[in-house]
Amino acid sequence: MVKKIILPLLALAVFAGCKKKEASNNNQGNQGKPTPPNTQHTSVLTQHNDNTRAGLNDKENVLNTSNVNSKQFGKLFELTVDDQVYAQPLVVGNLAIGSGNHNVVFIATVNNTVYAYDGDSGKLYWKQSYTESGMRAPTSHDMASSWCNPYTDFTYDIGIVGTPVIDSAAQTMYFVARSTDGTNYVQYLHAININNGSEQSGSPVKITASMPGTGDGAVNGVVSFDARRNNQRQGLTLVNGTIYISYSSHCDWNPYHGWILGYDAKSLQQKIVYNDTPNGENGGLWESGMGMAADDQGNLYVTSGNGTVGQGNQFQNSGNGTVDNGVNPDPTDPTDRGESAMKLSPSGSTLQVASYFTPTNYLDLNNNDLDYGVMGTLLIPNSNFYLTGCKDGNMYLLNKDNMGGYSSSANIVQQTIPVNNSLHCQPAYYKGSSGEYVYVWSENDRLRALSFDRSSNTFSSNQVTASPSGPTGGCGATLSVSSNGSNSGTGILWAWYASSGDAGGSPSPGILRAFDASDITKELWNSSQVAGDSPGNYSKFCSPTIADGKVYLATFSGKVVVYGLK
Numbered sequence: 001m002v003k004k005i006i007l008p009l010l011a012l013a014v015f016a017g018c019k020k021k022e023a024s025n026n027n028q029g030n031q032g033k034p035t036p037p038n039t040q041h042t043s044v045l046t047q048h049n050d051n052t053r054a055g056l057n058d059k060e061n062v063l064n065t066s067n068v069n070s071k072q073f074g075k076l077f078e079l080t081v082d083d084q085v086y087a088q089p090l091v092v093g094n095l096a097i098g099s100g101n102h103n104v105v106f107i108a109t110v111n112n113t114v115y116a117y118d119g120d121s122g123k124l125y126w127k128q129s130y131t132e133s134g135m136r137a138p139t140s141h142d143m144a145s146s147w148c149n150p151y152t153d154f155t156y157d158i159g160i161v162g163t164p165v166i167d168s169a170a171q172t173m174y175f176v177a178r179s180t181d182g183t184n185y186v187q188y189l190h191a192i193n194i195n196n197g198s199e200q201s202g203s204p205v206k207i208t209a210s211m212p213g214t215g216d217g218a219v220n221g222v223v224s225f226d227a228r229r230n231n232q233r234q235g236l237t238l239v240n241g242t243i244y245i246s247y248s249s250h251c252d253w254n255p256y257h258g259w260i261l262g263y264d265a266k267s268l269q270q271k272i273v274y275n276d277t278p279n280g281e282n283g284g285l286w287e288s289g290m291g292m293a294a295d296d297q298g299n300l301y302v303t304s305g306n307g308t309v310g311q312g313n314q315f316q317n318s319g320n321g322t323v324d325n326g327v328n329p330d331p332t333d334p335t336d337r338g339e340s341a342m343k344l345s346p347s348g349s350t351l352q353v354a355s356y357f358t359p360t361n362y363l364d365l366n367n368n369d370l371d372y373g374v375m376g377t378l379l380i381p382n383s384n385f386y387l388t389g390c391k392d393g394n395m396y397l398l399n400k401d402n403m404g405g406y407s408s409s410a411n412i413v414q415q416t417i418p419v420n421n422s423l424h425c426q427p428a429y430y431k432g433s434s435g436e437y438v439y440v441w442s443e444n445d446r447l448r449a450l451s452f453d454r455s456s457n458t459f460s461s462n463q464v465t466a467s468p469s470g471p472t473g474g475c476g477a478t479l480s481v482s483s484n485g486s487n488s489g490t491g492i493l494w495a496w497y498a499s500s501g502d503a504g505g506s507p508s509p510g511i512l513r514a515f516d517a518s519d520i521t522k523e524l525w526n527s528s529q530v531a532g533d534s535p536g537n538y539s540k541f542c543s544p545t546i547a548d549g550k551v552y553l554a555t556f557s558g559k560v561v562v563y564g565l566k
Contacts, residue, residue, distance in 0.1 A: 040548035041093030041103065047163035047235025047291040048088070048426070048480070048543060052379040055428035055543060060482040062549030064490045065522075067565060068514050070529040074566055076550070077122045078559045083111035084155060084507075085539050085554035086289065087163040087175070088235065091547040097125050097195050103548050106166070106194065107560050112137050112159035112177045114197060119550060122562070128197035130190055130204075131159065135179035142180060142228070148251035152505040155556070163235030163291065163542075165243065167265060172200055174243050174265070176207065176232045185228035189245065189263055202268040207245070209261055209270070211350075213278030215308070215336075217255025223278050229256045231284075235291030240298040241265050242272065242346075248284030248305065258283035258304050260292075260344070260351060274344065274351040280308020280329075280336040288478075289541030290376030290426050293386070299354065300344040301379060301400060303388050305371035307338020309362050309406075331358060331406045339365050339372045341388045341396070341403055357388075357396065357403035360411050365392060376426035376541075380438070385414060385457060387438060389423040395440070397459065415458045421445040424504070425476025426543055430483060430517045432491045439493055439520070441470055441477035447495065449520045466520045468513065471497035474504025475540055481517055482546040491517030492524065494546060496553060498538040499528070507556045510538030512563070527563075535561045 040062065048055040067073060087108040095104045103119040112131040117124055131137055137159035143151045164175035173194050178187050188204035213223035230247040237244040242262045249256035262272025277283035284305045285292070293301040311333035329336070334353035339362040344351040358372075359365065365372060375389030379400060386400040397415040398404065404412035421442040428439050436454070441447040447466040450459040471477050477497035484490040493515040501508035512535055516522040527533045536557030545552040551563040 042091070042547045043093045043168055044091045044545050044547050045166040045168055046090070046238065047165070047289075048376070048378070048428070051237060051239060051294040052381050053290050053293045053376065054378050054381055055426065055480045056430060057480070057482045057546050058485055060490070060546060060549070061484045062565065063482055063492060063546070064484070065492060065516050065524055066489060068492060068524045070525055072565055073525055074530055074563060075533045076562050076564045076566070078561050079105070079107065079115070079117045079122060080559055081107055081109050081115055082113050083109040083157055083558065084556040085109055085560060086161045086542055087554070088542050089545045089552040089554055089560055090164060090166055091119055091545060091552065092166060092168055092194060093548060095194065098123070104194070105552055105560070106164070106173060107554070108160040108164055108175055110137060110154070110157040110159045110161060112179070114160070114173070114175070114192070116194065116197065119548060119552070119562070126197045130177040132179035132186060132188070135181050135186070138178050138180045138185060138228070143250040143253065145251070145253045147253045151251055153251060155507055162232045162245070163289070165236040165238045166194060167238060170265070171195060174236055174238065176236070176245055177204075178227070178232070187227045187232065189243070189268065191268060205263065205268045207261065209259060209273045211273055211275050211278055213275065215257065215277055215279045216281035223257060223275060225259055226256065229253050230259060233289055234285055234287055235289065237292045237294050237300065238265060239294040242298070244272070244292060244300060246285040246292055246302065248286045249282070252282065252306070254281060256282065256284065258285045258307065260285070260300070260302070262346070272346060272349060272351060276304050277308045277336045277338055279311055280338065283307030283336070283338040284373065286371065286373050288374065288376045288424055288426050293377060293379045295379065298346055300351065301342070301377065301386055302344065303341045303373035303377055304338050305373040306366050306369060308336040309338050309340065309358055311335035331362065341372070341377075341386070341398055343400060343403065355401060355403045356405060357398055357411075357413060358406040359390065360408060361392070365390065375423040378427060378429060378438070380452060381429065381431070383457065387427065389440075391422045393420040393423065394418055395423070417450065417459055419445065419448070422474075423476065424474055426478040426541065428479035428481045428493065430481040430491050430493065431486055432483065432518045433486050433488045434518055437517070439479050439481075441479060441495055441497070443471045443473060443476040445476070446470055447477070447515070447520055464520055466515060466523070468523060471503070472500070473498065473502025473508075475502070475538070478541060478543040480544045480546055483517065488518070493517045493520060494544045494551060496538065496542075496544050503538050503540050507537040510535050510555065512544065512551070512553055533563070
């Protein structure tokens with residue numbers, strides 16, 4: 001498998017509004033004035049900043065509520081890429097690359113290309129394609145089926161989609177790239193050197209998996225991973241030396257299952273194989289692209305979508321697929337866990353359901369395509385609580401160690417929070433000097449700030465909502481927060497969504513907004529205030545990345561837009 005590395009003579013990024021002049025050797029990509037050294041060295045190494053998936057960078061000491069306004073803040077330059085970007089841009093601060101140490105932003109596209117750009121000057125250090133030799137990236141046409149034709153969840157290419165994860169100590173980035181020759185479909189786990197894009201020892205590894213089961217698509221009592229139908233949508237998770245990859249599907253195209261595969265971060269040997277519906281069907285792991293949460297002990301926290309709940313010989317292989325044999329499953333059996341929130345603990349070569357919650361109305365959720373696992377989820381930092389959301393408009397606050405299980409009479413949870421909208425969105429968290437909040441902005445709704453009360457470990461019933469019209473169609477907003485600790489006047493909530501149209505089915509123009517995180521009724525700035533600040537098309541389920549005084553915004557317009565102080 002031969003890969004091509006291109007070391008550019010000139011970077012592709014251009015500063016907006018600056019006079020053009022010859023690029024110097026020390027600043028090849030900056031066609032304007034030399035950029036002063038950036039003294040911040042913050043890193044964002046995983047989707048939504050850390051394994052709580054809180055989306056908070058609390059080490060931002062440049063941007064604040066006083067200088068993020070239309071006069072001082074705006075678009076600085078654009079980083080050109082070859083396709084759409086679903087994966088959140090990641091940043092490694094103070095990386096030894098090129099001549100000296102630099103803040104580097106890494107971008108992965110659906111054309112299986114990875115870029116390493118200087119986050120301050122826009123210089124391109126390297127780019128590389130990870131499509132398998134003799135193959136191409138799969139496309140939306142490859143996924144058209146009787147279930148969805150045309151298939152519109154993706155516009156065209158479906159290469160690298162889930163957000164990579166970086167081990168800065170090992171100088172290694174991990175991601176999944178997909179390839180096809182039109183007949184055969186493969187997925188590979190890559191581990192690359194972040195200094196030059198080269199494969200690390202043992203990389204790439206072809207992704208395969210199987211386990212005993214009688215569920216949908218089983219052959220001779222074995223359920224096998226399908227590289228075509230299983231969609232790697234969530235960000236990857238790195239915890240305690242294991243890389244975890246999770247899977248959903250393309251438009252509920254059966255047969256498929258919710259898989260979680262774990263690989264040793266050093267050897268890339270497969271360590272963990274888990275299937276959440278081995279004797280049933282579906283159970284995709286979506287979460288609007290957010291990665292699985294994890295704690296320091298290595299437990300994983302994830303919610304599953306439509307699928308079989310409980311065990312009970314519900315499916316029998318008929319030779320041409322599976323049929324329901326009419327046996328009513330036991331919804332308290334942990335074997336098949338669609339429509340559920342789960343705490344999963346490593347146990348030998350698989351994962352064990354250590355705790356779970358399945359809503360009382362799971363049958364209604366299944367029958368009406370109201371997946372539980374639709375909203376991105378987060379562990380509230382420094383607590384025992386886990387916030388999840390369902391497409392039926394309910395959010396659930398769960399005790400992460402005792403989630404409540406299943407009861408036919410009532411949901412035994414810490415708190416139920418009705419929102420009454422579908423919740424295709426990514427929430428974010430902030431703790432300031434005057435309060436502690438989780439923010440949610442679902443489609444066809446207003447931005448909400450939920451105040452968390454540590455004395456009762458519940459959210460206040462008095463939600464604060466912001467007045468700007470928000471996302472419509474099938475995609476809510478993706479949110480991130482920046483602050484300088486809990487210092488007053490530094491907390492900023494960043495919201496990215498489609499300003500018109502339905503981004504769930506087609507590319508739509510996007511808008512980036514900034515709010516005072518302590519008072520979301522105060523909008524500080526948005527990208528429509530100055531014509532030159534427009535970002536392009538919204539990147540579905542991809543949160544803004546804030547680091548070192550910059551906001552890196554992925555788009556579906558062949559670029560990542562960089563905002564900062566003018």
